[in-house]
Amino acid sequence: MSGHEQSYIAEAFRANWLTTAGANLDGFEREMSARLAGRHTLAVSSGTAALHLVLRYLGVGPGDRVAVSTLTFAGSVFPILYLGAEPVFVDSERQSWNLDPDVLESYLRDAARRDELPKALVLVHLYGQHADVDRIRALCDEFEVALVEDAAESLGATYKGRETGCTADFAILSFNGNKIITTTGGGMIVARSADAIRAMRKWAHQSREPAVEYVHEELGYNYRMSNVLAGIGRGQLTVLDERVAARRAVAARYRDALADIPGVALQPEAEWGTHSRWLSVLLFDPEERPVDPATLVLALEVDDIETRPVWRPMHTQPLFRHARRVGGEVAESLFASGLCLPSSSSLSAAAQDRVIDALRRALTGSLAAAR
Structure with missing residues (x-):
């Protein structure tokens, strides 16, 4: 509030x-x-x-x-x-x-x-x-x-x-x-x-x-x-603009803190507008960083950190298995390689550091396992 x-x-x-x-x-x-x-x-x-x-x-x-x-x-x-x-x-x-x-x-x-x-x-x-x-x-x-x-x-x-x-x-x-x-x-x-x-x-x-x-x-x-x-x-x-600024700052901090890890990138900001960064979302390159987002979710839960995969595409939902789709491969690849991070406007620097540290440990471990 x-x-x-x-x-x-x-x-x-x-x-x-x-x-x-x-x-x-x-x-x-x-x-x-x-x-x-x-x-x-x-x-x-x-x-x-x-x-x-x-x-x-x-x-x-x-x-x-x-x-x-x-x-x-x-x-x-x-x-x-x-x-x-x-x-x-x-x-x-x-x-x-x-x-x-x-x-x-x-x-x-x-x-x-x-x-x-x-x-x-x-x-x-x-x-x-x-x-x-x-x-x-x-x-x-x-x-x-x-x-x-x-x-x-x-x-x-x-x-x-x-x-x-x-x-x-x-x-x-x-x-x-x-x-x-x-x-x-x-x-x-x-x-x-x-x-x-x-x-x-x-x-x-x-x-x-x-x-x-x-x-x-x-x-x-x-x-x-x-x-x-x-x-x-x-x-x-009354505080919407402050909330947007805070969320953008959270996203920028994730981007900078993880910039040295190959194959990890923040959701891009398209040239046509300003991203509010309602959620900070990472994408992992399957060649450089072959990790399963669901596995990362479970690994971070051990540290009491809540994350989520990218939305599961609607055409892959059991309810819509018979629905018509046009394409779908890009959405499926984003779901397979994307992770939503804690993004609250009130997320403290200390709390975000804890997320970053836990994520770095999990990514290091996952890459070692993949090798």
Whole structure:
């Protein structure tokens, strides 16, 4: 916590507005809008809920296809299934690890010939770094595919000087407990259209009609954020830039401390933007540094250090074993050779030194074993 949250929470208690209406909700949406180029915003219960509402607004339904980055968390995909649609998983490129525009172009041209174009594309900005949005937006415009930016991991990052989520007509954010700022649990829709936000706000509030009694003409959801949690979000938003600076410093320290070890590199920062370094992620060259990330996870657990492999590509998940994919080899190689390190904004230099020392020992041991 930043220390600013308590004043907003206290005001919610003082005013006795604790649930799903109040000044903090209005303020959080307004302040995030000011941050994101004046886009219209809607605070909801999670990033997954936000994506579900956006895809429904875009008309996604049974029989439709939705293209999505394969190297992502399942929350980018589940809403596609909620709506009865079919995911099509698209491979990554190595410059940013995000969706590959060349692979996407090939897929869309082939899909157009077959009359099998997707209704929408969910474009994930992985680990705090943007995909090449302009190229991808141009392709979506050409083939009339709705583009949704999944900015759950990239708040605070920029693309060609623009804040995250400000290129496509729709974007979603996440404020889960592990994100760069948090409401403990929550998400947000970012949209160009005020009318779209009004429609989704109604759905998120159980689709109640403006009547004295409870009247429902449309399917709705209980996707509301509470006024208390929005107060936490307001306090967190005041320190977003500090959090980004802290995470970038953590990543730079890992990079410098491990620079002398062959075959170890930090996730690259693409030329088109600023990486927020929500997570610091290492990639091991399989020729120079043949290590299994899962083995490193277990080795570091002995020192009470929590790490994780890179997201397992969605097309390799048992749930999606029958789903269509376009490419996938790059995403699979990143999963096979990537490791996410402790990256908290509050990570002390001493704690990071402990991570670095343990990692160096584990890497030295793994290389010796491989030889």
